[in-house]
Every structure is written in C-alpha cells, then in structure tokens.
Amino acid sequence: MFKFSKKLQALPPYLFLEIDQAKRKAHAEGRDIIDLGIGDPDQPTPKFIIDCLSQAALDPANHRYALDQGMPVLRGAIGDWYKRRFKVNLNPETEVLPLIGSKEGIAHFPLAFLNPGDLSLVPDPGYPPYKGGTILAGGKPYLMPLTAQNSFLPDLKKIPLSARKGAKIIFINYPNNPTGACASDDFYTELIEFAVKNKLIIISDLAYSELAYDGYQPRSLLEFPGAREVAIEFHSLSKTYNMTGWRIGWACGKAQLVAALAKVKSNIDSGIFSAIQLAGVAALRGGQDYLKSMCALYQQRRDILVDGLNDLGWNTLKPKAAFYLWIKIPPKLEAISFAARLLKDANIVVTPGVGFGQHGQGYIRLALTVSQARIKEALERIKKIS
Ligand SMILES: *Cc1c(COP(=O)(O)O)cnc(C)c1O
Numbered sequence: 079m080f081k082f083s084k085k086l087q088a089l090p091p092y093l094f095l096e097i098d099q100a101k102r103k104a105h106a107e108g109r110d111i112i113d114l115g116i117g118d119p120d121q122p123t124p125k126f127i128i129d130c131l132s133q134a135a136l137d138p139a140n141h142r143y144a145l146d147q148g149m150p151v152l153r154g155a156i157g158d159w160y161k162r163r164f165k166v167n168l169n170p171e172t173e174v175l176p177l178i179g180s181k182e183g184i185a186h187f188p189l190a191f192l193n194p195g196d197l198s199l200v201p202d203p204g205y206p207p208y209k210g211g212t213i214l215a216g217g218k219p220y221l222m223p224l225t226a227q228n229s230f231l232p233d234l235k236k237i238p239l240s241a242r243k244g245a246k247i248i249f250i251n252y253p254n255n256p257t258g259a260c261a262s263d264d265f266y267t268e269l270i271e272f273a274v275k276n277k278l279i280i281i282s283d284l285a286y287s288e289l290a291y292d293g294y295q296p297r298s299l300l301e302f303p304g305a306r307e308v309a310i311e312f313h314s315l316s317k318t319y320n321m322t323g324w325r326i327g328w329a330c331g332k333a334q335l336v337a338a339l340a341k342v343k344s345n346i347d348s349g350i351f352s353a354i355q356l357a358g359v360a361a362l363r364g365g366q367d368y369l370k371s372m373c374a375l376y377q378q379r380r381d382i383l384v385d386g387l388n389d390l391g392w393n394t395l396k397p398k399a400a401f402y403l404w405i406k407i408p409p410k411l412e413a414i415s416f417a418a419r420l421l422k423d424a425n426i427v428v429t430p431g432v433g434f435g436q437h438g439q440g441y442i443r444l445a446l447t448v449s450q451a452r453i454k455e456a457l458e459r460i461k462k463i464s
Pocket of ligand 1: 283322
C-alpha cells in the first residue's frame with residue numbers, strides 16, 4: 079500500500095538476517111551458543127562512571143533539554159583528552175561536537191555536504207553507516223576495496239579520475255572494523271595529499287584508537303600536517319569504556335566541518351542527556367588504569383584464540399588493535415554457509431564478512447568479546463568438527 083522512498087529502497091539489504099534468524103532459533107532451542115559475532119564489549123561500564131551518572135541523574139538541572147552543542151565541561155574534557163593523548167590542541171568551542179554515539183554523527187554528516195548524485199568514497203568491507211549515511215543524503219557510495227594484498231588500506235592510486243571528481247567525502251577507519259588493520263604514517267600522509275588535491279573531506283573514524291596491543295599506540299589523523307584543514311574525526315566512548323548502550327561520542331576537527339554537522343543535528347536531535355555527558359567527563363578524566371586492564375584482557379583473549387586457531391591450521395594473524403579477527407575461509411566454503419555451519423555443528427556464532435560489503439566475501443569476523451573460558455570451549459568445538 080505504501081510506497082517507500084527511493085532512498086529507503088536504495089539502502090543495502092540487511093545481510094545478517096539469515097544468521098540472526100538461525101541464532102534466535104538456536105537460543106529458543108536452548109542450545110549453548112558461544113557468540114563471537116557481536117562487536118559489543120562483554121565487560122560492564124567501570125563503576126566510577128556509573129557512580130557519576132547516578133549522582134548526576136538526581137540533579138534536576140540535568141533533567142531538562144541539554145545544550146545541542148554539548149556541555150562546555152564535556153567539550154573541554156574532550157579537548158584536554160586530545161591534547162594528552164595525541165598532542166593535538168583543539169578549540170573546544172569550535173572544533174569539538176559531542177554526539178549521541180558516533181554512529182549518528184557519521185550517518186548524519188553526509189547530509190551537510192552531498193547533493194544528489196555526489197559520491198562518497200567508502201571502504202568495502204566497512205562499517206555500514208558510511209554507505210547508509212551517503213545513500214540517505216542522496217549520494218552514491220563509490221567502493222574502495224580493502225584486500226589482504228593492500229594490507230586492508232584503500233589503494234588511492236586505483237581510484238579513477240571520474241570517482242575523484244564526483245566525490246566530496248572519503249571515509250577511513252583505522253584501527254579498522256572489521257579487518258583489524260591499522261594505518262601506517264605513510265598512508266595517512268598520502269591520504270591527506272590525495273584529499274587536498276581532489277578537494278575531498280576526510281572522515282576519520284577512530285572508534286578503536288584506545289584498544290591496542292603489544293605496546294602499539296594508534297595515532298589520530300589530526301596529528302599529521304595538513305589534516306586539520308580537510309578532516310573531521312569521530313570518536314566514541316562505546317568501545318573504550320564499555321559504554322555502547324549509553325550513546326555518547328564526538329566529532330572534532332576543522333571548525334567549518336564541525337559547525338556543518340552541528341547545524342544538521344540541531345534540526346534532528348536535542349543533545350545527549352546531561353547526566354551522561356557528566357559521566358563522559360569522568361570517563362575521559364579518570365579511565366587510564368581501567369583502560370590498561372581492558373587492553374590486557376583483550377590481548378590475552380586474542381593470543382589464546384589466534385594461537386588455538388593456528389594450531390588447527392587456520393593461518394590467522396594477531397591484530398595490533400581493535401577486537402576482531404578477520405579470517406579467510408577455505409575457498410570452497412562461501413562465507414555465509416560457513417558461518418551457518420559453525421552455528422549448526424558447533425553452536426558458535428560468527429559474522430559473515432559479506433555483511434560488511436562485497437569484498438568481505440570469503441571472510442568471517444570473530445569478536446574477542448567473550449571470556450577466555452568460552453574462547454577455549456569454542457576452540458574445542460571447532461577442533462571436533464574440523
Ligand atoms: C562500534 C563502532 C563505532 C561506535 O559507534 P557508537 O555509535 O559510538 O556506539 C564507530 N565506528 C565503528 C567502525 C565501530 O565499529
């Protein structure tokens with residue numbers, strides 16, 4: 079009866095449907111499922127952050143509409159954190175914008191810059207809102223394949239002139255979901271040059287910058303010369319402090335880009351619950367020790383899972399950051415059917431790589447978001463069916 083908009087029709091189909099249904103069925107049957115599919119931390123939010131929320135929630139001053147642009151104290155804490163972490167000095171008044179989770183900011187940003195038919199350059203495989211936000215703004219995603227041969231970095235030289243001319247935005251995300259890849263300094267330098275030359279806005283999604291292993295410290299794109307003229311960077315407290323359900327993140331970078339996103343958002347939402355903003359301040363100011371222990375936890379899980387899979391002949395690498403393993407399926411087994419088989423025969427859920435884009439075909443993604451004991455159990459089960 080109703081006719082969907084062209085934009086809605088152009089959104090990609092939801093490719094996890096099949097595996098979601100199978101997972102629900104398995105749960106309903108009471109099977110003991112090990113879920114390596116979810117990119118959502120299993121550990122609770124640290125208590126000092128929850129305590130801050132509890133206190134702030136009691137204060138009536140926090141019950142009213144929040145400021146669209148975020149509380150000055152939060153913007154200041156974000157600025158301080160950037161200075162401490164990356165030695166980048168941001169102006170909290172003009173170069174920082176709190177978000178209701180970074181996903182909404184990423185998805186809304188293209189509305190500020192794309193006209194119908196404009197392109198955005200999108201990594202494939204990639205986090206789905208890059209594509210979705212582009213399409214909802216009337217734009218068209220141009221896919222940049224991330225392949226093992228290119229260390230899962232887009233090959234900028236291969237982007238044809240027509241795409242460079244038609245594009246206004248390029249999305250990048252390192253440490254990367256779903257591949258676990260990290261960007262080299264050379265890549266960032268080349269990217270900035272590419273963006274300047276082709277008049278592109280760079281959107282850098284830095285959601286995983288704080289989850290890194292073996293002493294590695296991911297860098298911000300804004301540390302690199304020239305970046306602050308062409309880039310906006312998105313951050314989130316979701317993965318860093320186990321706060322996915324709270325919905326708090328931010329965008330920062332060139333003032334003109336930040337202001338454009340703020341204008342879009344002022345027509346759509348009315349800011350983050352003030353008590354959550356204050357809890358965010360507590361997280362940014364006090365979470366260092368806690369973060370160290372989380373990285374140690376993920377690193378141990380990573381080592382057990384990767385070593386265990388390699389003992390079974392899987393040939394898997396240890397990612398330096400984020401909490402995903404991106405694993406090539408034996409060529410005979412197509413990705414969705416392999417994920418289905420792991421669920422059917424071993425009660426293990428993994429994410430089919432093709433859900434992140436066509437170049438994810440032939441891969442599965444495993445998340446390090448279950449306990450060591452469950453990882454060991456999963457390895458036993460995989461051994462049995464191998
Ligand atoms: C989890 C994730 C985010 C964070 O999303 P929030 O909306 O802040 O919870 C952003 N980008 C990527 C690539 C992610 O995987």
